[in-house]
Amino acid sequence: MVVSPGYFELDSIVQLSKTVQEVREYFNPALKIMGHLFTMCDPTINSDMSLRILRQTYPDLVLKTVIPRNTDLRDAHFNKQDIFQFAPHSKSAQAYARLIDELFHEQEAA
Secondary structure, eight states, X not given: OEEOSSHXXXXXXXXXXXXXXXXXXXXXXXXXXXOXXXXXXXXXXXXXXXXXXXXHHSTTTEEEEEEEOOHHHHHHHHTTOOHHHXXXXXXXXXXXXXXXXXXXXXXXXX
């Protein structure tokens, strides 16, 4: 699940987790969440606190990779390109590359 900094965003993760648990209970016991991806992170107290709360609440489910807020992402979307085409050396492109490595490494270990 993707989550960005903020009270309502964190509250939505709680609600979605309850929904996933209900789906697991009634329809699909094998359903599992790969993790929570913290995105649109900027160097603020709000972002730091939100990430800390998320990691405390779901210690085994928060992905290590954090995607920073970056104008390159918005500009890439506006130009109908992915971040790797638009700004391959940007902090966001590097973060998404780390995310890909993290997710594929998790898949191989499972």
